[in-house]
Amino acid sequence: MANTIKVRKNYQYCLYRCDKKDEKLRHKIFVASTIWNHFIALQRRYYRMTGKYIPLHRMNKHVLKLRKMKRFALWQDLHSQACQDVCRRIDKAYQRFFKRLSKGRPKFKRASKYKSFTLPQKDKGYQLVDYNRNKPKGDDKWTRERGIIRIDGTHYKFVQHRPIQGEIKTLTVKQDSMGRLWLFFSVIETISIKQVSTGKSGGFDFGLKTFLTDDEGRAWSSPQFFTQGLRKTSTLHRRLSRKVQGSNHHKRAKCALAKHSADVANRRRDFQYKLAHRLCDEYDIIYIEDLNIEGMKQLWGRKVSDLAFAQFVDILEWVAFKRGKKVMKIDRWYPSTQTCSACDFVNQQITLRDREWCCPECKTHHQRDHNAAKNIKTAGASAGY
Template identity: 45%
Template sequence: MKTYKFKLYQHQRNKYLHYSINASASIYNHCIALHKRYYKMFGKHLNQYRLMKHIAKLRKRKKYWKQVGSQAVQDIIQRIEKAYKLFFKQHQKGTRPPNFKKRRKYKSFTLKQAGYKFLSENKIKIGNKLFKFSLSRKIEGKIKTLTVKRNSLGELFLLVVTDYQQEYIPVVTGKSAGWDFGLKTFLTGSDGTKIKSPLFFNRLRNKLKAANRSLSRKKKGSHNWYRAKDHLNRIYEEISNQRRDWFWKLANKLTNEYDVLIFEDLNLDGMKRLWGRKVSDLSWASFLEVLETVAANKGKLVHYIDRFYPSSKTCSCCSYINQELSLKDREWTCIECNTSLDRDKNAAINIQRVGASTLKLGDVRQVQPAISA
């Protein structure tokens, strides 16, 4: 599968797509309300096929809902069904059931086999309206779904999913490396490579402060308030785009140089509670998602070791565990073998060794149990 993203040109006709997204939000909230009421009355989960029949009858009477295609309605109901199944499956893990969404925060609707048609050049027909979009690259493969999505600035995009599978010629380097995430250094490799994070949020923090201050001075709901809010959203969008672009470039660089990339399975939610904004700015989870996608396409492997393995506290030379090591200690000396160790590089070496031992890569020796003090 491959996803293409194209931006729709600004036009008065785009208001019909905004109406459709708003109507989708109304249908979504109505379905959530029916699910909640049905469970309260009967203690059972509402069947999606019964709900589809019910919404189909309502659409004949509600003109506003007719702006949403029947396939988009089916997709909304199927997504709610999927969310409820996930909630019941992971109920003990603290997941929440799907809830109501504000119309302004509802972002998209999806069409599958019908309801749209690509015409010559960069034109697309959705419903009975014609729209133009920026065709930045050729669409390859059979189109499976089309999603119309709007961002926080009110800009509209087309997300086209096709069955195209890009063929990569695997470049085997025979190299593997362990990687340790850090707050000051984004990644430290077992081979000594250090990658500093640009910290995009921190770079534009003064701009964000000024934009937030400007927004707070405006009367809520006024024309100037919406202008200030759009300006603030535009800065957030810039940060997100810069960070994502950097992630894709870094992921391609690492997968070109290494065949196996080994990481520690970190508790990112817990780290976010401890260090807050900086962990959010680093966005390790988003980077790993991008890296896994790129690695899968190139036939490379991303592997994780147990989060409870003391990678920072264990000496990479003699396996002695330094129980006294604290977060502020960036360098330490092993009292068993008298080796001076850099905290992040030492952790990366241990991560690489444990991962390679688990995967049985090459002639890597099996990891010995760590020796506690």
């Protein structure tokens, strides 16, 4: 069975480093930051005077008007649509604030904290250059791995490790914490879902001791990537703290630390993708608990962040979606740990420390996570998914 479906996807490519050219893109990001701060100031002043908010369409108009003025000649360095995109970001931030989704009103941002600008329309402000044009004969590798993009008359090379499929919607140029520049293409792609049914469903329990336990009692432990790298992290932190702020040595040390953190995150994500695929190989329906991550963090701290359950659930859902499988979340208040999977007796006495317990009603001996996984499967199946 195969059906096609449209999805929004990101393609992410790293630009080749070139100090002279990179400076131009960094300048554009800087311009975007000045626009951001200008409009934040404007919104606040307008609110003080009238008690109202400037809607997006008026900001869009206004930014184009200002852009033509001599005082704001700097803004000419950024494409008009990219300028308007900054307004869109401000509007988005304020809408979140109005809906009480953010902690406070949108803030001013230091230029060094502002990381990207977006060109919201294909071929407006940039062109992908057909790099096959001057291709040497018989040299396939060259064409495959190098892409060229023209932004404001300058050509930039980037590592194109895979071709872009689908229809390009937006392009975002972004600087990461190591100072590298990236291209993010947001694309609408039609993917075909090839479903291979196995007819199996499974319940899974997340835990701190073992990352994942299924209803057959098998366990998958997660390497604790952050804890593994902790020694190196603290060494790098120590080195950084000894450097003079603002010096080149400081910059370099900061970069090394950022690189290490990115490395930890990459390895964790890689592990989680592989695990998600392995689960989807085996099961058609996967039952998991709806986790209360914030509450867990307060209880157990750093270890929860290191295991990154929430990220894994996102990845699992995406992989399952792509492969035509289902992930079902069961109610977070269901006492999966305390219920006896054999006779449904709810044992309130179980604490976090009890790895194993014996049911006082039917005398079944339970291994904590295995029992929970069994319950999650039963609860999911009985909910009629």
